[in-house]
Amino acid sequence: MEPIISEFDKTIGITGGAGFIGSHVVRLFVKKYPQYRIVNIDALTYAGNLENTKDIESYPNYIFERADICDEEKINGLFTRYGFNAIIHLAAESHVDRSIMDPLAFVKTNVLGTGILLNACRRHWQPDVANKLFYHVSTDEVYGSLGTTGFFTEETPYDPRSPYSASKASSDHLVMAYHHTYRLPVVMSNCSNNYGSHHFPEKLIPLMINNIINRKPLPVYGKGENVRDWLWVEDHAIAIDTIFHKGKVGEKYNVGGFNEWKNIDLVYLLCRIMDQKLNRTVGESEKLITFVKDRAGHDLRYAIDATKINQILGWKPSLQFEEGLAKTVDWYLENQEWVNHVTSGQYQQYYTEQYNKR
Ligand code: NAD
Numbered sequence: 001m002e003p004i005i006s007e008f009d010k011t012i013g014i015t016g017g018a019g020f021i022g023s024h025v026v027r028l029f030v031k032k033y034p035q036y037r038i039v040n041i042d043a044l045t046y047a048g049n050l051e052n053t054k055d056i057e058s059y060p061n062y063i064f065e066r067a068d069i070c071d072e073e074k075i076n077g078l079f080t081r082y083g084f085n086a087i088i089h090l091a092a093e094s095h096v097d098r099s100i101m102d103p104l105a106f107v108k109t110n111v112l113g114t115g116i117l118l119n120a121c122r123r124h125w126q127p128d129v130a131n132k133l134f135y136h137v138s139t140d141e142v143y144g145s146l147g148t149t150g151f152f153t154e155e156t157p158y159d160p161r162s163p164y165s166a167s168k169a170s171s172d173h174l175v176m177a178y179h180h181t182y183r184l185p186v187v188m189s190n191c192s193n194n195y196g197s198h199h200f201p202e203k204l205i206p207l208m209i210n211n212i213i214n215r216k217p218l219p220v221y222g223k224g225e226n227v228r229d230w231l232w233v234e235d236h237a238i239a240i241d242t243i244f245h246k247g248k249v250g251e252k253y254n255v256g257g258f259n260e261w262k263n264i265d266l267v268y269l270l271c272r273i274m275d276q277k278l279n280r281t282v283g284e285s286e287k288l289i290t291f292v293k294d295r296a297g298h299d300l301r302y303a304i305d306a307t308k309i310n311q312i313l314g315w316k317p318s319l320q321f322e323e324g325l326a327k328t329v330d331w332y333l334e335n336q337e338w339v340n341h342v343t344s345g346q347y348q349q350y351y352t353e354q355y356n357k358r
């Protein structure tokens with residue numbers, strides 16, 4: 001492959017850019033930084049969808065490369081071709097329930113895939129790593145589960161409890177090990193639950209929205225007492241932009257919404273919003289709520305203390321949850337074609353396997 005001579009200030013490879021959060025990050029960077037060339041590197045698994053980036057595909061600073069991060073030869077080829085100055089790494093298997101069904105898929109992509117990317121950075125960037133950066137996007141789930149009080153800080157010891165979180169914790173450790181051992185310039189963030197447009201309907205909020213639209217049962221695990229801290233996905237993308245440009249090499253930053261909700265309360269809120277938007281009788285959607293067998297090893301509560309990113313880098317969430325949820329519902333109602341595409345075929349098989357046993 002011939003290397004491409006670039007007229008851009010820098011070339012950033014963003015992995016997982018066809019997924020939920022990745023597509024928002026790619027969109028933000030492509031539009032905000034015309035001086036950067038953005039290469040979206042994605043294998044297009046069931047969770048990756050080029051419809052997510054359709055609005056930016058004609059931008060002159062945007063390129064898509066279909067590649068599996070576990071394919072070492074292909075990844076090294078992309079480094080040679082594009083001469084990346086930075087990588088923002090979001091590609092991952094991301095759904096906890098799927099990690100319970102098939103843990104090794106998570107070990108492969110999240111651990112081995114991250115290792116292959118780190119090795120490529122080492123190989124192509126050393127000995128001169130000045131102005132290079134490997135940004136690893138991770139999750140608050142690496143910290144384990146909280147009781148009814150307390151928050152995760154950057155110093156909270158790792159205690160992952162699902163195959164997904166264990167694989168993300170392993171990748172976090174690898175990233176820091178490459179920093180300490182090989183002086184690779186890295187930065188990392190650990191974020192709470194995101195919500196917003198283009199969210200694959202296997203996750204709580206988009207699954208409930210889709211089921212309410214279709215008057216299907218709303219499967220709440222256990223008693224719905226588990227608590228998550230929800231953040232508008234575009235605020236996460238802004239946090240990533242902030243950390244990418246202002247974060248300190250070798251450091252990690254927690255990102256969260258200061259917005260804790262019990263699952264059952266969130267589902268009630270969604271039902272109320274949707275009854276109104278769908279012109280249904282008040283209380284109609286709530287009748288669809290069905291309590292089902294709990295998730296194995298279900299973490300009780302996540303809550304992020306985002307003081308560090310707030311005080312040092314000046315980031316804070318911009319949107320109130322009720323407003324963000326209403327915007328999210330609107331997006332799904334206006335983008336039923338997107339939903340129909342992603343829920344055809346393979347999704348039906350997953351849904352049957354995941355929910356019919358409960
Ligand atoms: P997603 O499942 O929506 O998207 C993942 C993307 O990665 C998809 O486009 C998929 O095609 C791609 N991908 C998967 N395996 C790949 C491989 N082997 N090679 C190349 N591409 C591959 O995930 P998401 O929810 O957007 O999460 C993105 C990142 O953010 C993940 O690393 C996740 O752990 C982290 N994160 C997610 C949340 C959340 O609430 N969704 C919160 C905190 C952190």
Ligand code: DAU
Pocket residue numbers: 094095096097138139140141191192193194202203204205207219220221222224226227228263295302
């Ligand atoms: O905290 C960050 C993490 O948030 C990310 O790292 C993960 O990639 C992301 O998937 C998310 O993990 P969760 O397991 O918290 O998200 P999920 O949407 O799957 O579930 C949210 C809560 O809702 C959880 O307590 C389980 C519950 N749930 C989920 C589904 C899919 C239900 O009650 N019913 C469901 O059908």
